[in-house]
Amino acid sequence: MFEGRDYIRYISIAGAVGAAAFIGVWGAMKICGSGKVNHKIDKHEAKVVTKIDIEDLGDVTAFCRCWQSAKFPLCDGTHNKHNKDCGDNVGPLLMNRRTDTS
Ligand code: FES
Known part of the structure; x- marks a missing residue:
């Protein structure tokens, strides 16, 4: 008892x-x-704008769409933690350079 x-x-x-x-x-x-989607990136700015020249991209470049990456605007995989914590399903935008010229 x-x-x-x-x-x-x-x-x-x-x-x-x-x-x-x-x-x-x-x-x-x-x-x-x-x-809000942006909790930490350039919060002092009225609007976050990123410019990257196409010529500077590698063969495959992953851009962050969850706004959680420490390497924003590039994806660092942090979306996996966000998805687990929030029940979300966000992932990066992959820019893939074509290698065939035909
Ligand atoms: S870290 Fe944001 S989409 Fe991958």
Whole structure:
């Protein structure tokens, strides 16, 4: 049977688990549900505009579309964490240089 100290222990554990769950959900909502896609890139600018010359692209270049990349505007794979955390399915835009000239 449970005694007074057991109740206190289980209530403490349940409180800790509940607090951790709340913080996790709150964190996900803060990142995923704010209505904004850009949470960190050039926030001091009125509009984020990136210019890259086509001649400077490699054979395959991945551009970020989730706005989470530390290498923005290039994809660094951070979209995988975003998708897992937010239940989303975003991925990069791949620019592929044609190699055939026919
Ligand atoms: S890191 Fe943003 S699409 Fe890959």
